[in-house]
Amino acid sequence: VLVSFASANFAAPAFAQSANDDPTTKQARARFQEGVDYFDKKQYDNARASFLQAYALKKHPAVLLNLAQSCLKAGHALEASKYFQQFLRDSSQITPAQRSDAETGLADARTKIGRIDVSAPQGAEIGVDKEERVGVAPLSEPLEVDAGTHSIRVKRPDGTIDTQSVTVTAGQRLAVRSGPEKAAEPAVAAPP
Numbered sequence: 001v002l003v004s005f006a007s008a009n010f011a012a013p014a015f016a017q018s019a020n021d022d023p024t025t026k027q028a029r030a031r032f033q034e035g036v037d038y039f040d041k042k043q044y045d046n047a048r049a050s051f052l053q054a055y056a057l058k059k060h061p062a063v064l065l066n067l068a069q070s071c072l073k074a075g076h077a078l079e080a081s082k083y084f085q086q087f088l089r090d091s092s093q094i095t096p097a098q099r100s101d102a103e104t105g106l107a108d109a110r111t112k113i114g115r116i117d118v119s120a121p122q123g124a125e126i127g128v129d130k131e132e133r134v135g136v137a138p139l140s141e142p143l144e145v146d147a148g149t150h151s152i153r154v155k156r157p158d159g160t161i162d163t164q165s166v167t168v169t170a171g172q173r174l175a176v177r178s179g180p181e182k183a184a185e186p187a188v189a190a191p192p
Contacts, residue, residue, distance in 0.1 A: 028058035035066060044074035061091035065102060072105055077112035078146050084109060114168030115142035120154045120178040127153035142173060154178035 035050030051067035068083035084106035120137035147170040154162045
């Protein structure tokens with residue numbers, strides 16, 4: 001789906017040529033086209049790298065959606081989820097087809113990663129593995145992680161620290177509570 005989607009719908013509109021193009025836009029256009037070519041050849045890691053470079057040069061929604069699709073195809077589901085969500089959140093003028101493709105991609109990515117709902121006291125700093133702070137309680141969304149074992153760290157406002165090791169499988173949503181009655185338990189599976 002993306003091959004025709006990327007080359008037919010995005011290659012020209014994303015970076016329509018203009019006589020006044022600055023060097024940065026020209027570079028971004030070249031990296032974008034390179035990404036489309038790699039994607040067409042099923043070289044998804046190379047496509048991902050090219051789209052990353054294009055997006056670093058020019059923050060365009062078309063690049064972001066293609067980057068997300070390439071990440072998913074290359075086996076980087078956690079990264080794909082992040083980019084699909086960013087596309088859906090930040091792109092103001094997307095077509096219904098683009099929204100549908102992004103939502104489908106996000107649902108697919110979430111079947112390959114784990115999600116952790118952390119319940120902690122208001123104002124507690126939440127960390128995962130080596131990242132000291134990924135958010136402050138209450139979190140608006142579950143933490144997304146690769147499937148596997150992770151260390152969840154909760155630093156309460158009073159300075160006490162609670163660390164728990166949890167294992168989450170692909171597609172699983174796990175609830176973790178921090179406090180006197182802390183526990184890790186599977187959350188009710190949310191529909192994709």
